[in-house]
Amino acid sequence: MAIPLLHGWVLYVSLTSFFISLMFLLSYLLGFYKRFASWRVLDSLYHGTTGILYMSAAVLQAHATIISEKDSINEYYINTAASFFAFLTTLLYILHAFSIYYH
Numbered sequence: 637m638a639i640p641l642l643h644g645w646v647l648y649v650s651l652t653s654f655f656i657s658l659m660f661l662l663s664y665l666l667g668f669y670k671r672f673a674s675w676r677v678l679d680s681l682y683h684g685t686t687g688i689l690y691m692s693a694a695v696l697q698a699h700a701t702i703i704s705e706k707d708s709i710n711e712y713y714i715n716t717a718a719s720f721f722a723f724l725t726t727l728l729y730i731l732h733a734f735s736i737y738y739h
Contacts, residue, residue: 639703642696646649646722649689656682680737687729 660682669675701715 641702642700645696647694648695649686653686653689656684664704676736678698683729683733685738687726687733690722690726690729694719694726713734 698719701719704711704715
């Protein structure tokens with residue numbers, strides 16, 4: 637069972653974070669981090685915000701896992717793996733935000 641709202645939000649969060657990360661990479665390669673002292677704060681705010689967005693996507697994915705428990709067992713396993721990696725991604729983004737800010 638496909639849940640369009642869930643998949644749309646997860647795709648939005650993933651693509652948005654990808655494009656912003658790409659902009660950060662390009663600005664890093666161009667040396668903007670040397671010119672601006674607030675680079676760490678901006679990087680920490682970005683990763684913290686992305687962690688919150690991924691947390692919302694992970695909660696939606698966990699809800700989809702609970703719903704899919706009644707459907708096929710194969711879909712349940714796929715949603716379980718997706719929920720696990722969504723929460724893992726959230727944890728890594730938040731840990732990175734704190735490590736950059738307090739480093």
